[in-house]
Amino acid sequence: MPYDDGAPLRRHPLVRHLLFAAGWVSIGLGVIGIALPLLPTTPFLLLAAACFARSSPRFYRWLIHHRYLGPWIADYLEGRGVPVKAKVMAIALLWLGIGFSAWTVDLAYVRAILLACAVFVTGYILRQPTRR
Structure with missing residues (x-):
């Protein structure tokens, strides 16, 4: 450790x-x-x-x-990575939550910030090593 x-x-x-x-x-x-x-x-x-x-x-x-x-x-x-199932679940729930939030907010700049955060977090998750 x-x-x-x-x-x-x-x-x-x-x-x-x-x-x-x-x-x-x-x-x-x-x-x-x-x-x-x-x-x-x-x-x-x-x-x-x-x-x-x-x-x-x-x-x-x-x-x-x-x-x-x-x-x-x-x-x-220890750099063992993230299981594929966890990556898929994290990205799906992230986009579901962000999508719902962006849909319910009327301010365009808030939607843009939410979507930008989702894009960056998705990129971060995808860059993590994948454990089989």
Whole structure:
């Protein structure tokens, strides 16, 4: 794992507490993102891992070895790629959600921003290595 147990801990207690809190908020948002297609799961879990690596080695180990959340982090960080099914599902749900949002918004510039975001996120997903 790129974030090793030997990652530098922040010495100042306030910084460590803030990083610890940010880690838990990120886990919460990541878990919500599993169900909501427009909220990205993996970036929030990666942020949580980074925060815990610098604030609490115990919770970092807990997160990366977690039965359900750990694989989201490990697959991404170790460069194993994203399964084809996950890519298809992510892109389909992304376009479904963005399409619905763009359809319901009356402002042209907001539609353009939504569609541009969808194009860039789709490109990012497609550029990730594909795991067979």
